[in-house]
Amino acid sequence: MEVEAYRRLFPLPYYERHLAESVRPTPASRPIPDTTVAVAPSPPPTGPPSSKVGDTTMLAAIKLEVMTPGAESPDQGSLGIEFHMPPICSPLVRPGRPAEVAPVISKQISDVVMSSGVIDLKELSLINGKAAWMAYLDIYCLNADGSLFDAALLSAIAAFSNLQIPLVSVNEDGRVIAVSGKLQEESKLELVNKEKRKLSLRSTPFSLTCMLHKNYIFADPTAEEESIMDTVVTVVIDSLGRLVSVYKAGGSVLVYNSALQECIILAKKRAEELQKILADALSPQMDLDSD
Amino acid sequence: MATSSTTTYSPSQSLEKRQQQQQRRRLFREIDWKRSDGREFHQCRPAFLRTGAASAAAGSAYVEFGTTKVIVSVFGPRESKKAMMYSDIGRLNCNVSYTTFSAPIRGQGSDHKEYSLLLHKALEGAIILETFPKTTVDVFALILESGGSDLPAIISCASLALADAGIMMYDLVSAVSVSCFGANLVIDPMAEEEACQDGSLMITCMPTRHEITQLTLTGEWSTAKINENIDNYTVTLSLLLYYR
Numbered sequence A: 001m002e003v004e005a006y007r008r009l010f011p012l013p014y015y016e017r018h019l020a021e022s023v024r025p026t027p028a029s030r031p032i033p034d035t036t037v038a039v040a041p042s043p044p045p046t047g048p049p050s051s052k053v054g055d056t057t058m059l060a061a062i063k064l065e066v067m068t069p070g071a072e073s074p075d076q077g078s079l080g081i082e083f084h085m086p087p088i089c090s091p092l093v094r095p096g097r098p099a100e101v102a103p104v105i106s107k108q109i110s111d112v113v114m115s116s117g118v119i120d121l122k123e124l125s126l127i128n129g130k131a132a133w134m135a136y137l138d139i140y141c142l143n144a145d146g147s148l149f150d151a152a153l154l155s156a157i158a159a160f161s162n163l164q165i166p167l168v169s170v171n172e173d174g175r176v177i178a179v180s181g182k183l184q185e186e187s188k189l190e191l192v193n194k195e196k197r198k199l200s201l202r203s204t205p206f207s208l209t210c211m212l213h214k215n216y217i218f219a220d221p222t223a224e225e226e227s228i229m230d231t232v233v234t235v236v237i238d239s240l241g242r243l244v245s246v247y248k249a250g251g252s253v254l255v256y257n258s259a260l261q262e263c264i265i266l267a268k269k270r271a272e273e274l275q276k277i278l279a280d281a282l283s284p285q286m287d288l289d290s291d
Numbered sequence B: 001m002a003t004s005s006t007t008t009y010s011p012s013q014s015l016e017k018r019q020q021q022q023q024r025r026r027l028f029r030e031i032d033w034k035r036s037d038g039r040e041f042h043q044c045r046p047a048f049l050r051t052g053a054a055s056a057a058a059g060s061a062y063v064e065f066g067t068t069k070v071i072v073s074v075f076g077p078r079e080s081k082k083a084m085m086y087s088d089i090g091r092l093n094c095n096v097s098y099t100t101f102s103a104p105i106r107g108q109g110s111d112h113k114e115y116s117l118l119l120h121k122a123l124e125g126a127i128i129l130e131t132f133p134k135t136t137v138d139v140f141a142l143i144l145e146s147g148g149s150d151l152p153a154i155i156s157c158a159s160l161a162l163a164d165a166g167i168m169m170y171d172l173v174s175a176v177s178v179s180c181f182g183a184n185l186v187i188d189p190m191a192e193e194e195a196c197q198d199g200s201l202m203i204t205c206m207p208t209r210h211e212i213t214q215l216t217l218t219g220e221w222s223t224a225k226i227n228e229n230i231d232n233y234t235v236t237l238s239l240l241l242y243y244r
Helices: A003-009 A011-020 A101-116 A148-162 A181-186 A223-228 A257-290 B015-029 B113-124 B150-164 B191-196 B223-231 B234-243
Strands: A035-038 A050-053 A056-067 A078-084 A125-127 A131-143 A168-170 A176-178 A205-213 A216-219 A231-238 A243-247 B047-051 B059-065 B068-079 B091-098 B135-145 B174-181 B184-187 B199-206 B211-219
Touching: A003 A011, A011 A223, A035 A148, A035 A257, A050 A148, A056 A148, A078 A101, A101 A148, A101 A205, A101 A231, A101 A243, A131 A148, A131 B135, A148 A205, A148 A231, A148 A257, A205 A257, A216 A257, A231 A257, A243 A257, B015 B191, B047 B150, B059 B150, B068 B150, B091 B113, B113 B135, B113 B150, B113 B211, B135 B150, B150 B174, B150 B199, B174 B191
Parallel strands: A078 A131, B091 B135
Antiparallel strands: A035 A050, A050 A056, A056 A131, A125 A131, A168 A176, A205 A216, A205 A231, A231 A243, B047 B059, B059 B068, B068 B135, B174 B184, B174 B199, B199 B211
16 A cells, blocks of 8 residues: 555554654654744734744734723733634634634633733833723634644744834823824824833743653644644743643543653753744844844 | 723824825825825736745635735635535635734724625636536635735735646636726725725736636726726736736
8 A cells, every 4th residue: 555545544553653663754754843933024013923833824913902901900901812713724624613722722822921921911001090002912823734822822922022012192082192203293292102112021931732642742743643643732831941831631641740741841942942033033123123 | 811891992093194094085186196105007016926825725825915915725626515516517615804903903804705705706717617526616815914905916816826726727817906086097006095096996807818707896987997997907917927
């Protein structure tokens, strides 16, 4: 039987025979696929950066809107994070029938962003008790090839790193209005936020998803691997090496402590790599700013 | 997470913006004016086209017309839905949706029914449906950024994606739109121009066969002007040159 036919008909034995030889049957036998992050210098308030992990591609953008902060937190802004899987991303998603995993990933991302404390919501405040920014982060999956959460989180962090807050002022009606470059000189309006034009991110979270099968661990599974084997562990680690979250939702493989620890070590290594990739992607931006 | 009770607004919806819009509207009434990106009236925006943007799809393409950015994935031919009747010829299924950040003001990012239908009609005639009986080809478009002339960009992009997927077609389909302002005709309008136009015309054609697959006219037009425009579709030919 031809190899390709065998792969399609008997995917699990095909994988197991590779694993017995300690080889990963993905196109190239590389441990972790190439990762790239691109940050687009598009005009504020949008800054759509995209991130690519292997073939999984994400596009994230932030829109800033103004809101009245709630009574319990008058000096805080707010975040709204949504993850979308449009039908273009995968043959499994059809229009009108949203993918089940999309809301799950939305929730996971917003939990990680909120709990890791990467963003200080106080930085999104404009006028204490009157106005604050509501940051809508929308992440679109353009191509789904496994490990969606990792790529989505990376793009979310890239989007926050690149967020540029526009200059605003308050008009007579008490509404906040944007002040563009030209108007800035003419208007006698007082600017509300001369500082605070960029968010200062604290310890950024990075994640790695590992797939478990029998006693093997594979990092960063592809869509094909995810369809064949079902147990995944997602570990989120921040840039200081602290554990933010470990997620293992059941599955047929039960994990020993040692395997979980192995996943955490892998995630730590990955977090260091991602930090470097992200810093490289953002550095040309910083050069522009200093000019 | 956001509480749904809070209402938010975009700070750019200011009075100045509205005044600018009115000024522009007055400007467009005049015979001679400059387009804000410095183009001639009969000049298209720079275009960027690439095929094979997404690996999960059978074929895909990414197109940029100025600031308009569109990505299209084609899936199939694959099994038609169970509920569908038997069919000797293939089916084409189109869907167009916008991202929430495609427009300057954050939207809901929903499906666009009208564009889905128009895309279907524009492509239907160009695809040799007999080559994939009983099955469906899905064409899904996502507008990443909307900067005017969205539909022509979607149609051109979709035809490239179909070609990338190896779907048999009579010819590639290219599209362009023209806006009418009083006495002037403006090709490949931007969003701000589309907002103030008197009428618009969109033409989709198969350039090597000199066949028009779709022609839509909206707004005020005189017969003479329509005829002039149909001749203008040679301009779309030049668009096709980018593909090759």
